[in-house]
Amino acid sequence: QKEVEQNSGPLSVPEGAIASLNCTYSDRVSQSFFWYRQYSGKSPELIMSIYSNGDKEDGRFTAQLNKASQYVSLLIRDSQPSDSATYLCAVNVAGGYQKVTFGTGTKLQVIP
């Protein structure tokens, strides 16, 4: 089982809809979870970090964490064509050192 799993997509949603991106992880003691957005040819850009169970909202973005189910998701409300990118889920691996494992990413396409 991969440490961090994401559906590679592409996930296609119409403009204005809610995009739901999902991520599961295998290490039960993981404490830190991150969502990055990466446009083609560019570097990853932090969207949100989440550390506690529940929801965390920032503008049109909501991250949801469920440690019991080892599941973290990202909801994008009112999706815009500019949201079209690859979204990387990243999980801090336990062990003391700051080592983050990335999922393979989900490609999101927002259709105008």
Place this chain on the structure above:
Amino acid sequence: DTEVTQTPKHLVMGMTNKKSLKCEQHMGHRAMYWYKQKAKKPPELMFVYSYEKLSINESVPSRFSPECPNSSLLNLHLHALQPEDSALYLCASSQDSAGGTQYFGPGTRLTVL
């Protein structure tokens, strides 16, 4: 300010060349990282420096040599690279080594001929 800078933006080198990639941050972060990213793949960790000491080397070939001259600077020295080393090289930093958020620089696009 969450800016990490990298130079150069693009680099083309032959297999016999020696070159260096540079990374700088002025956020007071004490952990810095090098990642390698191939097309359509996630970033792959290469090295981690924590408080200017190398803390993680992910079994990277010796033709890649990292250096952390001070808490703000991180270099990656390249020597005798192979064409398969062509990739986007990303530098990142975080406040410390306690699970904090990593901020990425814009990357250096490396092509090895």
